[in-house]
Amino acid sequence: MTISDKIIMHEKLAISVKKISKNYGGKNILSECTFDLESGSKTALMGANGSGKTTLLNILATLTSPSSGDACINGYSLKENSNLLRAQIGVLAHIPMVYPDFSPRENLYFFGNLYNLTNLDKRVDEILHLSGLWNRRNEKTNVLSRGMHQRLALGRAVIHNPKILLLDEPETGLDTGGLEMLKTLVIENSNMTVIASTHNNKNAEVWADNLLTIYKGKISTPT
Amino acid sequence: MRTTIIVLEKDLRIAWRDKAGWLSSLIFSAILIFIYAFAFDLAGTNSEPLLPGILWTTFLFSGIITCNQSFQQESVTGTLDAMIASPISQTSIFFGKFFCNLISLSIIQFMIIVLGTIMFQVNLINIEVILAIFLGTIGFVSLVTLLSAFEYRERFRAVLLPVIELPLLIPLLLAGVQASSSALEISNTSSPWLIFLGIFSLWGFLGSILLFPLVNEK
Amino acid sequence: MNFIKITIFKLNYSVFLPLWNSRWIVLPVMTSIFIMAMIIGSVLAAPREVIEGDVQRLMYIHVPSAIISYFAFGITAVSSAIFLINGKMRWDAIARASAGVGVLLTIFVLSTGAIWGKPIWGIYWTWDARLTSTLVLLLIYCSYLLVRNLGNANDTKAARYASIVGLIGYLDIPLIHFSVDWWRTLHPQRIVFDIRPSLPTEMLIVLAIAFLAIFLLVLWLILLSATTEYLHQQIGKLSGDLEQMEN
Numbered sequence: 001m002t003i004s005d006k007i008i009m010h011e012k013l014a015i016s017v018k019k020i021s022k023n024y025g026g027k028n029i030l031s032e033c034t035f036d037l038e039s040g041s042k043t044a045l046m047g048a049n050g051s052g053k054t055t056l057l058n059i060l061a062t063l064t065s066p067s068s069g070d071a072c073i074n075g076y077s078l079k080e081n082s083n084l085l086r087a088q089i090g091v092l093a094h095i096p097m098v099y100p101d102f103s104p105r106e107n108l109y110f111f112g113n114l115y116n117l118t119n120l121d122k123r124v125d126e127i128l129h130l131s132g133l134w135n136r137r138n139e140k141t142n143v144l145s146r147g148m149h150q151r152l153a154l155g156r157a158v159i160h161n162p163k164i165l166l167l168d169e170p171e172t173g174l175d176t177g178g179l180e181m182l183k184t185l186v187i188e189n190s191n192m193t194v195i196a197s198t199h200n201n202k203n204a205e206v207w208a209d210n211l212l213t214i215y216k217g218k219i220s221t222p223t
Numbered sequence: 224m225r226t227t228i229i230v231l232e233k234d235l236r237i238a239w240r241d242k243a244g245w246l247s248s249l250i251f252s253a254i255l256i257f258i259y260a261f262a263f264d265l266a267g268t269n270s271e272p273l274l275p276g277i278l279w280t281t282f283l284f285s286g287i288i289t290c291n292q293s294f295q296q297e298s299v300t301g302t303l304d305a306m307i308a309s310p311i312s313q314t315s316i317f318f319g320k321f322f323c324n325l326i327s328l329s330i331i332q333f334m335i336i337v338l339g340t341i342m343f344q345v346n347l348i349n350i351e352v353i354l355a356i357f358l359g360t361i362g363f364v365s366l367v368t369l370l371s372a373f374e375y376r377e378r379f380r381a382v383l384l385p386v387i388e389l390p391l392l393i394p395l396l397l398a399g400v401q402a403s404s405s406a407l408e409i410s411n412t413s414s415p416w417l418i419f420l421g422i423f424s425l426w427g428f429l430g431s432i433l434l435f436p437l438v439n440e441k
Numbered sequence: 442m443n444f445i446k447i448t449i450f451k452l453n454y455s456v457f458l459p460l461w462n463s464r465w466i467v468l469p470v471m472t473s474i475f476i477m478a479m480i481i482g483s484v485l486a487a488p489r490e491v492i493e494g495d496v497q498r499l500m501y502i503h504v505p506s507a508i509i510s511y512f513a514f515g516i517t518a519v520s521s522a523i524f525l526i527n528g529k530m531r532w533d534a535i536a537r538a539s540a541g542v543g544v545l546l547t548i549f550v551l552s553t554g555a556i557w558g559k560p561i562w563g564i565y566w567t568w569d570a571r572l573t574s575t576l577v578l579l580l581i582y583c584s585y586l587l588v589r590n591l592g593n594a595n596d597t598k599a600a601r602y603a604s605i606v607g608l609i610g611y612l613d614i615p616l617i618h619f620s621v622d623w624w625r626t627l628h629p630q631r632i633v634f635d636i637r638p639s640l641p642t643e644m645l646i647v648l649a650i651a652f653l654a655i656f657l658l659v660l661w662l663i664l665l666s667a668t669t670e671y672l673h674q675q676i677g678k679l680s681g682d683l684e685q686m687e688n
Contacts, residue, residue, distance in 0.1 A: 023595075023678070023681070024595075024596075024597065025592065025593055025595045025596050025597075025677070026593065026594070026595035026674070026677025026678045026680065026681045027595075027681040027684075028681050028682065028685055031685070061308045062307070062308060063304055063307060063308055064440065065440060083310040083311070083312065084310070086308060086309060086310045087309075087310040089308065091304075091305070091308050093301060093304065095300070095301040096300075096301070097300065097301040097302050097304060097305040098300070098302065099233075099237065099300060099302055100300060101237050101240045101241055102236075102237075106236075110229065110233050111305065111309070113229045114226065114229065114306065114309040114310065114311050115309060115310060116225075116310075156305070217685070366609070369605075370605075370606075373588075373602050374598070379591065383587065383588070383591075386584050386587065387584045387587075387588060387606055389580075390577055390580040390581045390584060390610075391581060391609060391610060391613050393577050393617060393620070394613065394616040394617050394619075394621075397620040397621065397623075397624050398620055401623070401624065414623035416623070419616075419619065419620060419623075422616070423616055426612070426616065430609060430612065434525075434605050434608075434609070437525055437601060437605065438601070438602070438605065440597075440598075440601065
């Protein structure tokens with residue numbers, strides 16, 4: 001491979017994970033996970049409960065550091081954990097990560113401000129419309145249904161148009177409107193590289209370009 | 224600076240809305256004053272020598288309760304993780320929480336001072352006393368903000384955090400009581416307690432800023 | 442520069458490494474010899490104190506224990522700082538071990554102080570600056586052990602929290618000492634457990650031997666405890682690896 005081929009390959013890669021391991025409390029949660037994902041690709045991360053999916057996503061989200069190994073996300077090293085790296089990433093976890101005492105609008109404003117977005121008003125309104133929460137935008141989040149919570153969480157995750165989106169079992173808790181929102185904002189967005197952990201293998205085959213299986217902390221079949 | 228203000232404004236707004244939280248801290252501190260009044264039989268006796276101790280122990284206990292609340296909620300809702308995953312620095316998160324706790328505790332302290340002045344007929348609204356309280360509170364709030372970021376299960380948190388925090392705050396308590404006694408002319412002390420409070424606060428503040436990012440690693 | 446590097450290498454190879462490898466023989470033997478010397482010295486060789494009598498002989502274990510407890514907590518603080526910087530669990534093992542030994546030593550200091558104080562001054566406890574500071578230090582490192590024990594040997598979160606407490610606690614010592622000292626000047630009391638510089642030579646010699654004996658004992662205990670802790674960590678890791686292999 002020539003140097004220019006390598007540069008082109010590097011530019012095409014959104015995420016490059018090299019031998020990431022995580023040991024916690026004496027247990028090997030992840031063992032030397034290595035994989036590359038191209039820009040704009042949609043990857044389903046499949047595995048049983050306790051296989052290490054959430055830990056891997058937490059590492060990529062910079063919420064926890066690996067015991068060894070490194071990853072490169074859009075040219076930024078995970079180990080350096082710079083603000084510029086985190087500005088590119090959006091995260092949707094098991095729990096919605098929104099403030100129950102704030103309305104959907106206030107939640108989106110707060111998180112949008114953290115990312116220093118220009119045209120924040122316009123973006124917040126856009127997300128509220130896309131998530132179907134426009135009519136309930138001023139009510140406190142704690143009175144909303146589980147499905148609405150998850151839609152708001154997804155809105156929070158994508159408000160800054162992240163280049164990389166990490167989703168931890170997004171279908172759990174998402175209602176029909178939420179799944180539609182996921183499809184519009186995420187799956188059909190060719191600028192966004194997505195890794196989503198899922199139990200639903202059949203569904204994953206429909207929307208995912210790549211299927212990564214994680215078993216007992218090891219990536220077993222990168223495709 | 225901008226991100227600190229964003230976090231501070233968010234916390235103040237939540238504190239204002241979650242009235243149960245700060246109201247219970249406020250009422251708890253008032254109850255403590257009453258408990259001391261009954262326990263030390265301050266009705267008829269000269270309560271002045273005991274006042275600084277009563278004030279500062281009330282500040283300490285109600286301050287610990289107040290400061291512990293904000294991180295508790297963040298860890299339950301997962302919003303602390305959302306902030307950590309965003310481009311703001313952890314120092315901004317710390318400053319935001321610190322200033323929110325400082326404001327909350329200052330309001331409680333003001334109420335305690337007013338209550339103490341009325342109930343014990345001693346003028347506590349005194350520049351030197353307020354300066355001592357202000358200096359001490361900075362050190363106190365920074366240390367307690369740092370330590371309350373520790374993630375523990377609910378059943379441990381309520382007891383464990385005071386067990387960790389209180390021994391570290393003993394110098395602050397001593398200095399605060401003595402500086403207040405001196406300001407109220409209850410005792411004649413030549414030791415520079417105000418300067419000591421300043422040094423403790425500076426040490427607590429700087430240490431907390433440096434160590435805070437290490438607390439949130441999973 | 443090269444000369445320094447070569448000298449360090451030679452010293453490591455010829456002195457430190459053999460000493461380290463023979464620690465489980467050298468330490469117990471040396472400690473036993475010095476402890477025996479301390480006992481014989483304090484009970485038989487040292488003269489009887491005129492005013493305080495035989496109870497004063499407690500000085501030979503009380504004073505060195507007090508000073509060395511600070512040393513043990515110092516090891517905890519330094520190891521905690523190193524752990525926070527490089528994340529290597531062996532430093533947490535050392536920190537935890539020395540905190541445990543320090544806490545035991547501190548309880549011993551306070552107990553011997555009480556036993557010494559009662560027959561001479563009729564009191565078990567006095568708010569003496571040093572005693573009070575020692576008690577505060579005991580509380581801080583008890584909370585260190587409490588925090589650390591919430592997780593297992595390999596729990597990095599518990600180790601990190603405990604390290605923060607251990608480090609802040611030690612840095613708090615000068616502040617605790619000054620504040621308590623100034624506080625005590627408001628209520629002057631007899632200074633108890635004072636080491637008068639005019640101690641006879643025999644007493645000073647026994648005190649020096651006692652100091653060395655306690656130091657070696659604490660070093661041995663810390664090494665034993667740290668090694669045990671480290672082995673717990675390795676066992677935990679191996680169990681995890683085995684579980685993975687079996688599956």
